[in-house]
Amino acid sequence: MRRALLIAASVMAALVALLVVSQLLVPPYLEHRAEKRLTKHGGHATVSIDALPAFRLLFDDGDKIKVRGDGLHVELLSPGGDNQVFNELDRFDQADVRLTRMSAGPFAVRRVVLSRADASRPYSLVVDASVTARALSSYAGGQLGGSLGALIARLVSGFVPFSSEPIPVEVGAAIRSQHGRPQLQAVNGTIAGLPAGPFAAALASAIADRF
Numbered sequence: 216m217r218r219a220l221l222i223a224a225s226v227m228a229a230l231v232a233l234l235v236v237s238q239l240l241v242p243p244y245l246e247h248r249a250e251k252r253l254t255k256h257g258g259h260a261t262v263s264i265d266a267l268p269a270f271r272l273l274f275d276d277g278d279k280i281k282v283r284g285d286g287l288h289v290e291l292l293s294p295g296g297d298n299q300v301f302n303e304l305d306r307f308d309q310a311d312v313r314l315t316r317m318s319a320g321p322f323a324v325r326r327v328v329l330s331r332a333d334a335s336r337p338y339s340l341v342v343d344a345s346v347t348a349r350a351l352s353s354y355a356g357g358q359l360g361g362s363l364g365a366l367i368a369r370l371v372s373g374f375v376p377f378s379s380e381p382i383p384v385e386v387g388a389a390i391r392s393q394h395g396r397p398q399l400q401a402v403n404g405t406i407a408g409l410p411a412g413p414f415a416a417a418l419a420s421a422i423a424d425r426f
Contacts, residue, residue, distance in 0.1 A: 241269040249282070249303075253425045258286035258317070264307075272306070279309040280426075284317070289421040291320040291363065291414075299395025301338075303426035308334045312422060319418050321350035321367075322384060329422055337391040337400055340419050345381040346406075348374035362413040369409055382407050388415040397423070 246262040253260040261284075266277035292300060304310050312329040324344040331338045351371045374382070386404035388411075390397050397420055402412045 241272050242266065245272060249280075249426050253282070253284055253287055255425075256288040258284060258288065260284035260287060275302075275306040277307040279311070280304065280307045282312040282314070284312075284314040286316050287314055287425075288318045289418075289425060291322075291417040292420040292424060300420045300424040301392040301397055302395040304329075304338075304423050305334075305392050305395060310338065314422070319344075319421055321354035322346045322414075322418075323350075323381075324418075327418065327422070329419060337389045338397075338419065340386070340388040340390055340415055342384065342386040342404075342415065342418060344384040344386075346370075346384060347381055348378040363417045366406070366409060366413045370407060373407060373409075384411070384414070386411040386415050388412070388419070390416065390419050 242264045246264050249262040249264075250260045253262070260282065263281040264272070264277060265279040265281075266272045271277060304312075310329065310331050312327075314327050315325065317324040317327060322344045323346065324342060326341075326343045328341040329338055348371065351367055351374070355367050355371050370382075384404075384406050386402065386406075388402045389400040391400050392398070397416050399412050399416055402410070402415055404411050406414060
């Protein structure tokens with residue numbers, strides 16, 4: 216009986232030690248990895264991850280991720296693709312991503328917020344940005360198809376080429392992730408009178424892809 220109790224106590228001690236070690240090592244590792252990916256093209260970022268117990272993160276399950284970034288750059292992703300870009304964010308019940316002075320393709324983003332309160336709700340995206348016809352004209356020469364490419368082509372055609380006058384971009388959107396793929400549920404705002412949905416989906420996908 217005494218031997219069985221000693222074995223049980225040893226097992227419990229080992230499990231507690233494993234939990235403590237995972238709590239100390241797993242979140243910092245994932246935070247550093249995310250910060251490195253976010254700042255791949257410059258800028259600064261801090262990432263905070265909450266999960267109790269932390270080993271849940273190894274099974275794609277966490278409580279909350281909080282991100283602050285400044286001066287980052289992301290490449291816009293064509294919405295509607297097969298990439299499951301939201302997979303990393305989806306592992307957390309809550310997300311709070313706030314970025315400032317970010318560049319996304321030809322767009323200069325002053326502020327962008329991507330968040331959700333719990334796993335059952337869609338992501339909320341708020342964007343305050345601008346773009347010039349000059350930047351759009353240069354970017355349109357790249358290989359970017361689908362609805363985003365069509366939007367940029369229509370924007371370019373509607374403005375004087377090479378103009379440096381900023382075009383304001385203010386967009387709010389609700390985006391639900393279906394198995395990692397973003398699905399627009401609602402969009403408020405336009406870009407020079409054109410639907411902003413393709414841009415909102417592309418920007419949200421580009422941010423999520425950095426994780």
